[in-house]
Amino acid sequence: MAAADRLRLTSRIMLMDPTGAVLLFLTAAPDSSGFTRWITPGGGVDPGETHQVAARRELREETGRDFSDVGEAVWTYDFEVSYDQADHDRGHAEYFHVPSERFEPVSTFWTDEEHIDVTDWRWFSAEELETGEEVFEPAYLPTLIRELR
Numbered sequence: 272m273a274a275a276d277r278l279r280l281t282s283r284i285m286l287m288d289p290t291g292a293v294l295l296f297l298t299a300a301p302d303s304s305g306f307t308r309w310i311t312p313g314g315g316v317d318p319g320e321t322h323q324v325a326a327r328r329e330l331r332e333e334t335g336r337d338f339s340d341v342g343e344a345v346w347t348y349d350f351e352v353s354y355d356q357a358d359h360d361r362g363h364a365e366y367f368h369v370p371s372e373r374f375e376p377v378s379t380f381w382t383d384e385e386h387i388d389v390t391d392w393r394w395f396s397a398e399e400l401e402t403g404e405e406v407f408e409p410a411y412l413p414t415l416i417r418e419l420r
Contacts, residue, residue: 280364295311307406308407309406335376
């Protein structure tokens with residue numbers, strides 16, 4: 272299948288602390304521009320995985336913590352991908368809400384690529400995203416945070 276005709280399935284996690292803030296990672300988009308944006312933990316669904324299994328695996332890989340249950344998807348998002356170095360042109364993301372205390376993620380299980388592409392992490396409230404200068408994806412994120420609080 273050509274890169275211009277590929278759908279990528281992803282699981283994303285709204286890891287939310289008791290104040291309603293979510294953990295986001297500052298990461299480089301697959302684009303030659305060097306564009307960065309804040310996104311939730313998560314990533315691709317591997318062959319044979321469900322979105323739930325991928326969400327649990329991605330949480331462990333990206334935060335260093337095991338979460339026994341991610342529940343059911345709370346939001347789905349279908350989108351077009353226009354980054355010039357992406358290996359897909361469409362995406363389908365399922366978002367999971369996982370309550371947690373605030374903690375500092377560790378990079379122990381990151382891939383080599385994540386050690387390059389992920390440059391920061393931070394807990395954000397919906398208000399901080401809306402009033403700050405930070406670029407984040409998807410645009411619906413502050414609304415979703417409020418709905419899950």
